[in-house]
Amino acid sequence: MITNELRMSSQPIITLYDTPAHSPQPWAPNIWRVRFILNYKRLPYRTVWVEFPDVESTLRSISASPSIVRSDGRAVYTLPVIVDPMRSPVRPMVISNVNTIVEHLETTYPARPLFPEGSRAVQSLFVHHIQEVLAKPLLPILVPLSHQRLPERSQSHFRGRSQAAAPQTPTHLAPGPQLEQQWRAVKQQFDFLAGILDKNAGSDGDGIVTMGHEVTYADFALCSVLIWIEQVAPHDGWARVRQWNGGRWSRLWERCKEYMDVY
Structure with missing residues (x-):
């Protein structure tokens, strides 16, 4: 490498x-x-x-x-x-x-393209689904947890803005029925996506990556959400998600792992 x-x-x-x-x-x-x-x-x-x-x-x-x-x-x-x-x-x-x-x-930088020929529209639609549908039930769980992981100065910045604009800001969901219900909503979205990706299994692909065989931009967009879960909710969130759908999301993580360097 x-x-x-x-x-x-x-x-x-x-x-x-x-x-x-x-x-x-x-x-x-x-x-x-x-x-x-x-x-x-x-x-x-x-x-x-x-x-x-x-x-x-x-x-x-x-x-x-x-x-x-x-x-x-x-x-x-x-x-x-x-x-x-x-x-x-x-x-x-x-x-x-x-x-x-x-x-x-x-x-x-066209070398090592992220969009195989003819896939730009499909991948764009896939990424839009990740942003606007899949991630939505995650927001009440991960946004408060993300806030807690910020440096104190950044936390104070958001507290000041929320108090001035909207006092009813989302609060951390404590363990209990409400949190479990929210995670069930998240799992429904991952189950749906797994069913779509299963259509690639077999001769058309491995069923793990979006375009069938090689990682593309759509996989990076999805894995970025997985990293968010792992970073802010490693024990409760990522411990759940990595086991869903037969370990599919953990395998996707491994496929993208070599591109997780930080410089």
């Missing part, structure tokens, strides 16, 4: 802006999608860790575009963001929004 140090000697270094937990260990699924791609394409990169209170000022300082502009005209800055000096170290490209970053990396 080519090390990041060797790759750095011959290529410009991309900067990936990420946000830490108590220790600088990646956990955010949208940012993991980008990290997977950088590792898969063997692109040299470095991580800059930015706590949530510093995201807007940091991104403004590098002239990053806001993720959205609200109806009141306020710009909202979120991660991930990359800085790619490929075209010019003096005027590098600063790219915001995970989908825009994915398109940039796939177009600019």
